[in-house]
Amino acid sequence: MDxxxxxxxxxxxxxxxxxxxxxxxxxxxxxxxxxxxxxVLYLLAIGxxxxxxxxxxxxxxxxxxxxxxxxxxxxxxxxxFECTYSSYVRMYYQKTFDAMIATPxxxxxxxxxxxxxxxxxxxxxxxVMLLVxxxxxxxxxxxxxxxxxxxFLAGLLFACIAMCFTAITPGIDALNYxxxxxxxxxxxxxxTFFPLEVLPQxxxxxxxxxxxxxxxxxxxxxxxxxxxxxxxxxxxxxxIMVTALCFILSLRLMRRRLIV
Amino acid sequence: xxxxxxxxxxxxxxxxxxxxxSISFSVQQGEMFGFLGxxxxxxxxxxxxxxxxxxxxxxxxxxxxxxxxxxxxxxxGKLGVLPQETNLDPDFTxxxxxxxxxRYFEIPKREAANRAEDLLSFVQLEEKRDVPIEKLxxxxxxxxxxxxxxxxxxxxxxxxxxxxxxxxxxRHLIWEKLKSLQASGNTIVLTTHYLExxxxxxxxxxxxxxxKILVEGSPQDxxxxxxxxxxxxxxxxxxxxxxxxxxxxRYEIFGDIVQVHTDKPREIAKELFERCNPGRVYARxxxxxxxxxxxxxxxxxx
Numbered sequence: 273m274d275x276x277x278x279x280x281x282x283x284x285x286x287x288x289x290x291x292x293x294x295x296x297x298x299x300x301x302x303x304x305x306x307x308x309x310x311x312v313l314y315l316l317a318i319g320x321x322x323x324x325x326x327x328x329x330x331x332x333x334x335x336x337x338x339x340x341x342x343x344x345x346x347x348x349x350x351x352x353f354e355c356t357y358s359s360y361v362r363m364y365y366q367k368t369f370d371a372m373i374a375t376p377x378x379x380x381x382x383x384x385x386x387x388x389x390x391x392x393x394x395x396x397x398x399x400v401m402l403l404v405x406x407x408x409x410x411x412x413x414x415x416x417x418x419x420x421x422x423x424f425l426a427g428l429l430f431a432c433i434a435m436c437f438t439a440i441t442p443g444i445d446a447l448n449y450x451x452x453x454x455x456x457x458x459x460x461x462x463x464t465f466f467p468l469e470v471l472p473q474x475x476x477x478x479x480x481x482x483x484x485x486x487x488x489x490x491x492x493x494x495x496x497x498x499x500x501x502x503x504x505x506x507x508x509x510x511x512i513m514v515t516a517l518c519f520i521l522s523l524r525l526m527r528r529r530l531i532v
Numbered sequence: 533x534x535x536x537x538x539x540x541x542x543x544x545x546x547x548x549x550x551x552x553x554s555i556s557f558s559v560q561q562g563e564m565f566g567f568l569g570x571x572x573x574x575x576x577x578x579x580x581x582x583x584x585x586x587x588x589x590x591x592x593x594x595x596x597x598x599x600x601x602x603x604x605x606x607x608x609g610k611l612g613v614l615p616q617e618t619n620l621d622p623d624f625t626x627x628x629x630x631x632x633x634x635r636y637f638e639i640p641k642r643e644a645a646n647r648a649e650d651l652l653s654f655v656q657l658e659e660k661r662d663v664p665i666e667k668l669x670x671x672x673x674x675x676x677x678x679x680x681x682x683x684x685x686x687x688x689x690x691x692x693x694x695x696x697x698x699x700x701x702x703r704h705l706i707w708e709k710l711k712s713l714q715a716s717g718n719t720i721v722l723t724t725h726y727l728e729x730x731x732x733x734x735x736x737x738x739x740x741x742x743x744k745i746l747v748e749g750s751p752q753d754x755x756x757x758x759x760x761x762x763x764x765x766x767x768x769x770x771x772x773x774x775x776x777x778x779x780x781x782r783y784e785i786f787g788d789i790v791q792v793h794t795d796k797p798r799e800i801a802k803e804l805f806e807r808c809n810p811g812r813v814y815a816r817x818x819x820x821x822x823x824x825x826x827x828x829x830x831x832x833x834x
Contacts, residue, residue, distance in 0.1 A: 367619030
């Protein structure tokens with residue numbers, strides 16, 4: 273029983289990552305389009321359109337204010353949706369995990385590979401988006417470049433959270449619940465398009481202590497505006513700790529689901 | 533006991549259900565060993581335990597003299613698995629399916645490509661090399677799965693229903709491939725519902741029911757032990773039964789036919805025709821199917 277509880281992770285998990293990488297680049301034309309198009313649309317519609325009326329927030333042009341939030345949202349969406357719907361399809365419909373664990377790969381290797389891939393996808397998407405934002409001149413250099421390595425860590429956080437949902441969902445439709453009840457509210461209430469200070473005190477506290485996206489926005493905004501505060505380090509620590517916790521939890525839940 | 537696979541009082545329970553009930557068996561180097569039994573007999577559960585993907589509840593199970601609980605990676609590296617359910621990777625072509633799978637065994641890229649080409653020709657799919665999986669017929673998918681199971685040059689092949697859903701041509705092709713694999717020294721373990729398949733292929737087999745092994749032996753031994761060499765099938769009627777009761781033979785009634793188990797079909801048939809007006813009498817060799825039905829009954833299981 274004791275040996276059962278120890279995670280069995282090896283470098284073979286990188287071959288699971290590689291499988292997803294290969295599939296991604298088979299259809300790269302389709303996969304690279306969203307991170308190019310999305311920020312342009314948001315910048316034009318919300319940044320420049322709505323921004324005309326908003327003007328500035330805390331002395332920052334509105335379009336510069338939302339640019340880091342767009343990066344944070346893209347990090348969140350890329351890995352969350354990869355490790356919920358896409359992982360579920362591979363696990364349940366395609367039986368890809370079954371095929372993998374019939375080889376020297378352990379289930380922990382498979383899940384770890386999936387999580388690393390989810391994080392990689394966040395890195396790819398946010399890097400492409402960062403390039404667009406740099407071209408628009410709405411983010412500071414060179415500090416904004418730190419978002420590239422950060423997006424892998426933050427992507428891993430959302431990958432691990434997503435994998436926990438995937439491990440307990442009764443079916444693919446039930447994954448709509450975390451998507452609508454967890455991701456969508458965060459998208460709006462994590463200091464993304466307006467400052468948290470305008471919200472009631474309790475909501476502010478919840479957002480800063482519990483919502484993962486709030487931590488991402490704090491960090492990306494600190495970097496794109498070149499203004500570090502103690503909150504930056506709090507959020508970084510928060511992300512590292514919750515990622516570690518959700519990583520272990522997702523492995524455990526997946527074992528419970530698949531090893532019978 | 534020795535052997536490639538060794539199970540002693542192996543048990544697997546799911547909650548209150550005992551899927552595998554304290555069974556013992558061993559599989560020897562180079563043999564083709566079959567697990568037969570109706571649905572729910574526990575065959576697939578045993579295959580999954582041998583593959584180290586389903587933990588045993590109690591008893592012992594070793595493969596290549598390694599314990600399945602403590603050495604799953606080492607064991608799985610030397611296994612080739614053909615699953616019951618197709619789990620080819622739909623995002624890849626045939627060739628990519630093989631080379632991608634090879635990576636999980638850490639086979640170097642060039643070596644993997646060479647093996648993939650060889651295996652595609654072994655299962656006669658060279659022409660489908662760059663075709664996506666969804667374009668393959670059921671038989672082709674099955675053959676590609678066999679090729680994939682062979683990518684790591686396994687010492688032991690685990691085949692769960694290798695010819696399920698195949699047409700006769702597809703089935704014969706797989707049989708031919710399995711025989712040539714055995715001839716080249718592979719040990720093969722298979723489950724099947726097709727008794728003809730087991731009779732043709734297996735050196736030894738067990739018939740299971742309700743998680744237990746009912747009998748074990750070679751197909752011929754089981755047939756002669758439980759049924760006899762030949763079977764006469766006679767139309768079921770009162771006079772025929774009365775007649776048979778006076779003869780020194782074993783018979784069983786299945787609906788409108790009576791099966792007589794005998795080693796002397798000619799004599800018995802002659803006597804039937806002379807004495808009891810049997811209508812039609814049909815003589816045939818006994819098969820494993822007769823053994824199977826005799827031991828596991830004719831009740832339909834879902």
